[in-house]
Amino acid sequence: MSQSRRVLVVGGGGREHALAWKLARDGAEVLVAPGNAGTALVAENVAVAADDIPALVALARGRSVDLTVVGPEAPLVAGIVDAFTAAGLRIFGPTAAAAQLEGSKIFCKQILHRGDVPTAMYREFRSAAAARTYLESREEAPVVIKADGLAAGKGVFVCDDRAAAVAALATLASDPQFAAAAGGIRVEERLDGVEVSVMAITDGRTIVTLPALQDHKAAHDGDSGPNTGGMGAYCPTPFVDEALMAEIEARILVPTVHAMRRAKVPFHGVLYAGLMLTAQGPKVLEFNARFGDPECEALLVRLDSSLLELLDAATDRRLDSIAPPVWRDGASVTVVMAAEGYPGPVEKGRPIRGLDAAATIDGVTVFHAATRRDGEAVVTSGGRVLAVTAVAESLARAKLLAYTGVRPIRWPGGWCRKDIADKGLSREWELLAVEPATTGDGA
Ligand code: AMP
Ligand code: GLY
Numbered sequence: 001m002s003q004s005r006r007v008l009v010v011g012g013g014g015r016e017h018a019l020a021w022k023l024a025r026d027g028a029e030v031l032v033a034p035g036n037a038g039t040a041l042v043a044e045n046v047a048v049a050a051d052d053i054p055a056l057v058a059l060a061r062g063r064s065v066d067l068t069v070v071g072p073e074a075p076l077v078a079g080i081v082d083a084f085t086a087a088g089l090r091i092f093g094p095t096a097a098a099a100q101l102e103g104s105k106i107f108c109k110q111i112l113h114r115g116d117v118p119t120a121m122y123r124e125f126r127s128a129a130a131a132r133t134y135l136e137s138r139e140e141a142p143v144v145i146k147a148d149g150l151a152a153g154k155g156v157f158v159c160d161d162r163a164a165a166v167a168a169l170a171t172l173a174s175d176p177q178f179a180a181a182a183g184g185i186r187v188e189e190r191l192d193g194v195e196v197s198v199m200a201i202t203d204g205r206t207i208v209t210l211p212a213l214q215d216h217k218a219a220h221d222g223d224s225g226p227n228t229g230g231m232g233a234y235c236p237t238p239f240v241d242e243a244l245m246a247e248i249e250a251r252i253l254v255p256t257v258h259a260m261r262r263a264k265v266p267f268h269g270v271l272y273a274g275l276m277l278t279a280q281g282p283k284v285l286e287f288n289a290r291f292g293d294p295e296c297e298a299l300l301v302r303l304d305s306s307l308l309e310l311l312d313a314a315t316d317r318r319l320d321s322i323a324p325p326v327w328r329d330g331a332s333v334t335v336v337m338a339a340e341g342y343p344g345p346v347e348k349g350r351p352i353r354g355l356d357a358a359a360t361i362d363g364v365t366v367f368h369a370a371t372r373r374d375g376e377a378v379v380t381s382g383g384r385v386l387a388v389t390a391v392a393e394s395l396a397r398a399k400l401l402a403y404t405g406v407r408p409i410r411w412p413g414g415w416c417r418k419d420i421a422d423k424g425l426s427r428e429w430e431l432l433a434v435e436p437a438t439t440g441d442g443a
Helices: 014-025 054-062 073-077 080-086 095-103 104-114 129-137 162-174 244-261 295-300 309-314 355-359 396-406 421-434
Strands: 006-011 031-036 067-068 122-125 141-146 156-159 185-191 196-202 205-209 218-220 224-227 232-235 271-277 279-289 329-338 363-368 371-374 377-380 384-392
Touching: 006 014, 006 141, 014 031, 014 295, 014 309, 014 384, 031 054, 054 205, 054 244, 067 080, 067 095, 067 309, 073 095, 073 104, 080 122, 080 205, 095 244, 095 271, 104 421, 122 129, 122 377, 129 185, 141 162, 141 371, 156 162, 162 185, 162 244, 196 295, 196 309, 205 244, 205 363, 232 396, 244 271, 295 384, 329 396, 355 363, 355 421, 363 396, 377 396, 384 396, 396 421
Parallel strands: 006 031, 006 067
Antiparallel strands: 122 185, 141 156, 141 185, 196 205, 196 271, 218 224, 232 329, 271 279, 329 384, 363 384, 371 377
């Protein structure tokens, strides 16, 4: 009998539930730190926080874990990979220096520049007043105003004209919630087009590109309302065809991996490119150093081959020696169910009903993003609570199935966007809309 592998997943959200779910299907014995009520169904939860690096090292040692996979960016930026490697433990992810690609906007722009990777032009200013003087001295154009050092799209103002930009600068200068960030202001060229997410697994040399997805960052239907961590995703997105994917690899992913290596900060792990598909081609909005959430959930339900083998090969720097991953035909859709008030403050501890009914629907998997067990009940424990995911033979069917999964689930104040995947469905129609065949000779 072959002994099963022991894998530790660090984190406690929907992405980590999907990772644990898939690794368990691949035959691994999975530990999750700290996990949630959902990960407990497929793995063993261990009560260690995702940012307690010494305790995680001790856990991996004590339980003879032979591969650790890190979900969120915070422990990566804090050096979890460096600490594990120093302790002689195998871990999948970038070092703290390489995770700066996500953690530091300045480092990211340096790498983009070095690799000659297409991105938005920008200027940086020390004060709102200096940024305003600049805006008034140049020709009017749509811009994005960004306050430095704020996460999750807070302090990002996408502006149509100079008046809107000047108003955004006034908000940054006067609103106390931006006080800390108002000293570093970036005026960026506004990129217009469709936003997509492309992730690649890399060992620092070879890249394995994963199917493209589309996230839904705005809180409400029709991409309205405040920016969030992501309200839903679908995979693959018809906005990226084979030719465009080849261009994204050649102009963005490969040059970035090479630029990192030349800068002596080789990148290992998941390179996540947030892209705008502009009339001039794909351009980078941001890089992340990890799997996207909820992208990871929509992605992994379509992965038929072993994730464990892929992560093993990347960790051992032999990605060039393995067969490409096998993806299930059709499409997947993930709908995030959120607590009342999200992305602002939310009340926790609300009991969730209907999870069992949703779980019985063929093709539906309910990943838990912020839940915990309270006696017999599963209760909410954060803003993005569940990531209801469906896989089917078509995008239309996957959407229908995902919302069929949402339907029986209830808690006071729970809500979701109703239009996840609609942009992809419209695009499919657009691509199908062929000219009627001409008859006769036209005479
Ligand atoms: P960020 O926090 O920088 O990732 O920005 C949050 C969101 O703002 C992105 O997901 C985009 O939708 C939008 N955004 C950021 N930068 C730009 C840009 N240069 N042009 C257009 N939209 C942008
Ligand atoms: N869904 C976007 C992210 O994970 O950053």
